[in-house]
Amino acid sequence: MLLSAAVAWEIALGKLAARPRLVAELVGRGGVELAMTVAHADAAGALPLHHRDPFDRILIAQAIAEGAALVSADPAMHAHEVPVVW
Numbered sequence: 001m002l003l004s005a006a007v008a009w010e011i012a013l014g015k016l017a018a019r020p021r022l023v024a025e026l027v028g029r030g031g032v033e034l035a036m037t038v039a040h041a042d043a044a045g046a047l048p049l050h051h052r053d054p055f056d057r058i059l060i061a062q063a064i065a066e067g068a069a070l071v072s073a074d075p076a077m078h079a080h081e082v083p084v085v086w
Contacts, residue, residue: 002068003031006058015055034062050079 008023010016027033036058043061044054051057056072060080063070069083077084 001026001031002034002062002066003027004034004059004062005036006055006062010055034066036062040065047080051076 003023003026005023007016011018011020011022023031023033040058040061043065044057047057047060051060056074056077059070059072060077060082062068063082064080069085070077071085073086
């Protein structure tokens, strides 16, 4: 399971309702930490403007670059060509 640093950031800022340090706990249980890279940022900037939230855009770009699915209840995520679970 890939765990984006962007999710930890969203939790820390109160943008995502989850207990603090959840991402770190999941990494400690065998999840793989996914840093935000320059390549991810460039890819996020090149995405169509279906979604304007910068955190969501980086998550979409990371999922595409890493060949991963997103776990999200946000229906706007389905506008991009990335598998969405939930």
